[in-house]
Amino acid sequence: MTDESGSTKAAAETETEAGAGARRRAGGRWIERWDPEDAEFWAASGERIARRNLAFSVLSEHIGFSIWSLWSVMVLFMGPEYGVDPAGKFFLVAMPTLVGAVLRVPYTFAVARFGGRNWTVFSALLLLVPTAAAAVVMTPGTSYTTFLVAAALTGVGGGNFASSMTNINSFYPLRKKGWALGLNAGGGNIGVPVIQLLGLLVIGTAGAAQPRIVLAVYVPLIVIAALCAALFMDNLRPVTNDTGAAKDAARERHTWVMSLLYVGTFGSFIGYSFAFGLVLQNQFARTPLQAASLTFIGPLLGSLVRPVGGRLADRYGGARITLGNFVAMGAATGVVIYASAQRSLPVFLVGFIALFVLTGLGNGSTYKMIPGIFQAEAVRRGLEGEAAAAYGRRLSGAAMGLIGAVGALGGLAINLAFRQAFETAGSGTPAFVSFLAFYAVCGVVTWFVYLRGAGRGPAATALASGADAGEEDRRPVYAQV
Template sequence: MGPAHTRPRERRAVFASRTITDWDPEDTAAWEAGGSAIARRNLIWSVVAEHVGFSVWTLWSVMVLFMPSDVYGISAGDKFLIGAVATLTGSLLRFPYTLATSRFGGRNWTVFSAVVLTVPVTATIVLLANPGQPLWVYLLCAALAGFGGGNFASSMTNINAFYPQRLKGWALGLNAGGGNLGVPAVQLVGLLVIAWTGVGEPYWVCAVYLVLLAVAGLGAALFMDNLEGPGVDLSAMRSAITDRDTWLISLLYIGTFGSFIGFSFAFSQVLALNFLDRGDTAAQASLHAAQIAFIGPLLGSVARVYGGRLADRIGGSRVTLGVFAGMVGAAAVLLVGSSLEVQVVGFVALFVLSGMGNGSVYKIIPSVFDAKSRALPLDEDGRAAYSRAMSGAVIGIAGAVGGLGGVGINMVLRQSYLSSGSATVAVVVFAAFYLVAAAVTWRAYVGVPRAAADAPGAPQSAKLSS
């Protein structure tokens, strides 16, 4: 990070190519001399692009509110299915998106990933302007919108490389939290459009996001940088796939991020069904659901930042354990209380706790692989490169697997409503999973005594993560 930013001629060359060739965030002197400003600039535009990407990913959580069944021929079960398909695509794309920043550069890929999202947004305008299409057409359009979910993996992997170990929890939490805010943002835009134009004109929501995609792409092109050097590659991915901690962390992320993104798609529909049961018309139910639905994702997104910061202070595993214990309690509230008010409180609590857990689980990742690197016969630079590559790979894998939890949320809710007409069965399934996740967190990352974790031959997964 030194020479490329100290000699004027080289500084001009770096500006022209937007590529940094000698980045070392662990070099404290270089960090204080300007590295932190470079990292912050890239973080800001990464958040902007990821934020818009999340909005496009969850665009159909809003669009279904504009789709009365008697006009579009789409049932409540079909709407949960649309959400599941968008979630599935966004989750699976996180695998290739994790590799993309190393192959093409963080700046270059951020520009591309913003531009490509104009396709599903435009397609959504055309599709909703012509109701009566077969279900598969809506599913295809939702799948294309799922490309926005891949942005998370490339953004997180890129920012992970910019920041030193001591600040990763804060930086990754802020990056992810800012991205997650795209969920309540698109729902708020949808609420404003419903209030202004009524249920029949969803085009304004999509028009807003065409403009924001242009801003995100242009900002990334002008202000972000590519990093040249060790990063996530196929070798790191292969090593991560065979690592036990990768799959334990992925399981925990299913419970945290899977819950967040799954409920983000489903919450508005659950609310709309509850309002219909109370006697609202379809238009009234959509408006009332939109007035409440954004609150959960909003608080959950903000909570992610504080979950990462709290994990920096007391440990990612301890925060994660507390999160899953709280989620079991929130699920119990949903089971005990049947009124709409109690249901809203229970789901909002799940959003907040899952948001905190998103930040705390991602803090576990660099801690685990930093600890593992110290058992390898490498010099300090080699350990840093190993930790960065493995952390980036696991961020991508866990992000993809965790997103699949959102598919499960929507499919379980769909089946619960089809079989019993309520979400009760689904909530029981969710509570059981949170209990399992809490047990795994305790067994793998919290329950190992500090002395044992520091002893030679101790399980590496325990070190520095508790």
């Protein structure tokens, strides 16, 4: 009875504080107290509020990913009359990746500066700019430079990922971050195959001369996403920018190790998503309609399994899942290389789609590792309880922006590798060989840094319990993250 009364009181206090914060701060609803690690607070009201914000964060990020990948669809509408060769198209779809990667850093800090809800509204409405620009320029005779500028504008959709993940990371307790971040990212990633499916529908019904239909569909969706964010999301007052945390995160070797691993997982996902249709057209002579009918499958499956990667990491440890994933990605790439050399489309599709699924699993497991790693670092430094949790939240939140930005650059590298391979060899095989070598490096790094010598010892016990590891062994068992 006492627990029930306490929970009711905590819920009432949270709602009262949220309302008071909204009155004190202009520009949206602010929650003044937020402590997801407090079990009573979480059960009383925290989980309900976090789920509501997660749902509408997914919606906004989903639309952002669709606009970010817009030109992977637009190039399928660009026939010979547009005068853009295959190498030019690969570079065109690489531009959004570059801009999106750069924008992820300021977008990460925008959440604390303006509030997660406020920034979600603004960043969603900003998607109208690249959508309108594409509608204006999608006509034969437009200069290639103009196409590049219009494609670069869609990079704002890539920035949405960083602000969304940083925001949701603040809402959830450490024990639930893998699932929550995986669901948030996976729901956003699905924006890639959804816009590709829409492109297929338009090409199959209205024809390849009607790209503006795709754009017309997204304008009202963008407005709906912004409106829902304004009505149903919250800002967290305790979340503040900490430039010192950003500097500390940049000095941490784990930030850059995880950036490398994220290049291998998310960089592969977004790079393959943008390039898949062009590879099918140029290596296997598929028509735009034939390419579009296959392009969406890989990104769809990769997006759907991302929360599964987070869940597996929650249960078995992110490092273990990530290592196994890179081994499997290497095997799938070997299949793709064989099929590419043999010009076997069915085998190529099996290998490539398997790669997409594995990038999705790896996306979930690597992002789960980030908060766990910095929590383990806190234990290694002798911190305990809330002090250790605060240190982990501070560093992981700052690191996520940097890791997300560097990881997205992997998509740029993949498209540039394909551009060079097709320009020099007329095939994507050389590019796939380089990807295989990179996955091998990622696997070795994962094992060496996070799994080598892992076992149950004092540090592992400290990580699990929050107790001091002792002087003899302060090395965290990263297999547990």
